[in-house]
Amino acid sequence: MDFRLSNEQAAIQKAAEEFAKGEFDKDIALEHELAHSFPYDIWKKACSLGFVGIHFPEELGGQDYGVLENALVVEAFCRQDSGLGIALSLADFASEIILRFGTQEQKQKYLTPLTRGEAISSGGFTEPDHGSDITFLNTSALKEGTEYVINGGKTFITNGTISQYVILLCQTDPEATPTYRGQSVIIVDTDTPGFSASDVGHKMGIKMTSTGELVFNDVRVPETNLVGKENRGFYQVLEFFDESRIEIAAQALGIAQGAFDRALAYTKERTQFGKKLAQFQVTQHKLADMLTKIETARLVVYKAGWKYDQGDLDARLTSMAKMYAGRIAVEVADEAIQLLGGYGYMLENEVERFYRDAKIMEIYEGTREIQKNTIASSILGKL
Numbered sequence: 001m002d003f004r005l006s007n008e009q010a011a012i013q014k015a016a017e018e019f020a021k022g023e024f025d026k027d028i029a030l031e032h033e034l035a036h037s038f039p040y041d042i043w044k045k046a047c048s049l050g051f052v053g054i055h056f057p058e059e060l061g062g063q064d065y066g067v068l069e070n071a072l073v074v075e076a077f078c079r080q081d082s083g084l085g086i087a088l089s090l091a092d093f094a095s096e097i098i099l100r101f102g103t104q105e106q107k108q109k110y111l112t113p114l115t116r117g118e119a120i121s122s123g124g125f126t127e128p129d130h131g132s133d134i135t136f137l138n139t140s141a142l143k144e145g146t147e148y149v150i151n152g153g154k155t156f157i158t159n160g161t162i163s164q165y166v167i168l169l170c171q172t173d174p175e176a177t178p179t180y181r182g183q184s185v186i187i188v189d190t191d192t193p194g195f196s197a198s199d200v201g202h203k204m205g206i207k208m209t210s211t212g213e214l215v216f217n218d219v220r221v222p223e224t225n226l227v228g229k230e231n232r233g234f235y236q237v238l239e240f241f242d243e244s245r246i247e248i249a250a251q252a253l254g255i256a257q258g259a260f261d262r263a264l265a266y267t268k269e270r271t272q273f274g275k276k277l278a279q280f281q282v283t284q285h286k287l288a289d290m291l292t293k294i295e296t297a298r299l300v301v302y303k304a305g306w307k308y309d310q311g312d313l314d315a316r317l318t319s320m321a322k323m324y325a326g327r328i329a330v331e332v333a334d335e336a337i338q339l340l341g342g343y344g345y346m347l348e349n350e351v352e353r354f355y356r357d358a359k360i361m362e363i364y365e366g367t368r369e370i371q372k373n374t375i376a377s378s379i380l381g382k383l
């Protein structure tokens with residue numbers, strides 16, 4: 001057993017850290033945060049240097065690396081700035097479904113623009129009445145000749161108002177029993193007539209990503225936009241979650257480390273009662289607890305990524321990584337605010353934003369409770 005990153009992995013991590021340190025300007029981040037705007041300029045630079053889609057094959061503009069290398073990039077970005085890191089990490093959201101199940105034509109058409117900085121993707125699974133439970137969906141795609149006609153709506157869709165296409169999970173056979181055996185994944189270009197998107201409104205964090213409400217009103221797409229097999233979409237999306245949850249766990253890990261970095265620096269500078277805060281033993285214990293949580297999370301996140309790249313899908317480990325890293329990101333960012341006192345509560349001091357951005361880690365891509373359900377069912381099986 002060797003816990004070290006390979007030289008190549010360490011080089012990727014260093015390159016991502018250097019890029020983030022050089023490009024993630026604090027004032028620009030604050031501007032995007034306040035304007036709720038996507039950081040197009042920084043995203044394009046990240047694409048031109050190969051960070052977006054690093055895990056895609058070279059012929060699609062990627063670098064042929066795995067989920068673990070992608071996680072290293074995401075962690076480094078989120079450590080430097082939670083808001084910018086998450087926005088960049090999610091710019092190719094759900095694309096792995098096409099990567100895994102799509103045809104060669106679909107991959108060329110839809111994935112290459114993501115790595116070139118010419119397109120942003122979104123993944124539409126959640127509906128107003130179906131969040132954690134997507135075993136039945138109200139959004140339907142019914143076959144008419146060589147087309148699917150899509151009707152329905154999705155909510156909380158990251159990049160929903162800015163993406164060039166949606167990777168949509170919908171009901172292609174509303175009569176199927178069980179219902180999830182009648183679901184398919186279909187790509188919908190967002191300039192197709194009948195499609196519309198609007199912003200869901202103010203949210204707690206990740207303000208540099210748009211969160212959209214999508215409406216499909218007799219949207220007609222060619223049958224060639226079906227990804228994978230008809231009526232196998234639910235299973236394809238579950239497999240995608242096994243990968244994407246590792247990426248979310250890496251976001252959480254980066255946020256925790258970034259909040260810790262800032263708390264450490266502050267407590268070594270700030271003096272109260274004639275001493276640096278870091279000289280109080282209570283502060284030292286807090287820092288020790290924070291770093292222990294981060295290091296524990298890192299072990300499980302990297303292991304989940306490594307295992308995935310071995311072709312050994314382990315939903316339980318992935319859920320553990322996402323659940324644990326998400327939880328400790330919230331805890332560590334909370335403690336970081338505490339260590340900065342009143343200054344930590346202010347917008348200009350980034351830990352406040354790290355804290356707000358951390359909370360979504362326990363909600364999207366399956367809530368904390370849903371991860372626990374996955375872990376528990378792997379322990380208990382059918383009772």
Ligand SMILES: Cc1cc2nc3c(=O)[nH]c(=O)nc-3n(C[C@H](O)[C@H](O)[C@H](O)COP(=O)(O)OP(=O)(O)OC[C@H]3O[C@@H](n4cnc5c(N)ncnc54)[C@H](O)[C@@H]3O)c2cc1C
Nearest residue numbers: 123124125126131132156157158211363364365366367369
């Ligand atoms: C900012 C943001 C971005 C998002 N991005 C996307 C996106 O890009 N694409 C997309 O499809 N979705 C996205 N989502 C949706 C997200 O995945 C859902 O919000 C999430 O899955 C939970 O669904 P829900 O909100 O309907 O909550 P519900 O499913 O109604 O859950 C409410 C509470 O009940 C608990 N609960 C539900 N079922 C169980 C159970 N069986 N056992 C125990 N507890 C349970 C949940 O854990 C939660 O605590 C996003 C959400 C947000 C807020």
